[in-house]
Amino acid sequence: MAPGNLAYDQIVAALRGAGCVFAEDEATLIVQAAEGPDQVASMVRQRIEGRPLEVIVGWAEFCGLRVAVEPGVFVPRRRTEVVVREAVARARAGAVVVDLCCGTGAVGAAIHAVVEAVELYAVDIEPAAVACARRTLEPLGGRVLEGDLFAPLPATLVGRVDLLVVNAPYVPTDAIALMPPEAREHEPRVTLDGGADGVEVQRRVAAGAGRWLAPGGHLLIETSRGQAGRTVEAFVAGGLSAQVQRAEDVDGTVVVGSAIGPARRGGAVTSD
Structure with missing residues (x-):
């Protein structure tokens, strides 16, 4: 699943509909992090439900580093x-x-x-x-x-x-x-x-x-x-x-x- 095909466009549309301002960037990160279509669907559903993207993909970028983020932890800003x-x-x-x-x-x-x-x-x-x-x-x-x-x-x-x-x-x-x-x-x-x-x-x-x-x-x-x-x-x-x-x-x-x-x-x- 790569950016530009229909599935990717659907992900972007779903995220934008949920109020994600950077829907394209988030869709790309989800696609890159997921191990298959089922996990993509699960991640998109979690994001639509309001779960932080960093928790969903398991990391946040901070000062050029990729820092692990786990559920129940404050997400680095x-x-x-x-x-x-x-x-x-x-x-x-x-x-x-x-x-x-x-x-x-x-x-x-x-x-x-x-x-x-x-x-x-x-x-x-x-x-x-x-x-x-x-x-x-x-x-x-x-x-x-x-x-x-x-x-x-x-x-x-x-x-x-x-x-x-x-x-x-x-x-x-x-x-x-x-x-x-x-x-x-x-x-x-x-x-x-x-x-x-x-x-x-x-x-x-x-x-x-x-x-x-x-x-x-x-x-x-x-x-x-x-x-x-x-x-x-x-x-x-x-x-x-x-x-x-x-x-x-x-x-x-x-x-x-x-x-x-x-x-x-x-x-x-x-x-x-």
């Missing part, structure tokens, strides 16, 4: 590439990297692909995410831990983390109902729900980060353009500097900070 870009810009060979709220482990894997000799740890509270991240990161020498934020990290990392990269949930609770069905119905709520104002988990991360960061180490948290001000406030309250970085090409926003002395506490810089 292209906007998160801004976190990787800003982390790599601040990295050094042999850096200690912690990927918090790691999901599939995509951010950690992307940093590992660029920075030499990374000492990589990843943490998630969701067992399905931990299993998926282990599939991705353990072959790279990474260590994946299950638990709530910093809790499962070994004490030997206190004061040693050069890059703490975080994609914590930042959608306000009441806004989850407005998200696309493929997110709100197929991804764990804990990976989406950032609390009443969307920043509750980010506040917990910023409050605890200083203990783990090495001198000159950085905390990088993905946020949205609209939430960036609240994320900056969380950094400042946690005794961190804060700088907002935007990547318009992927519509991504990240706040970057590091521990500051008491005399400088309260400073924040924004960059759009």
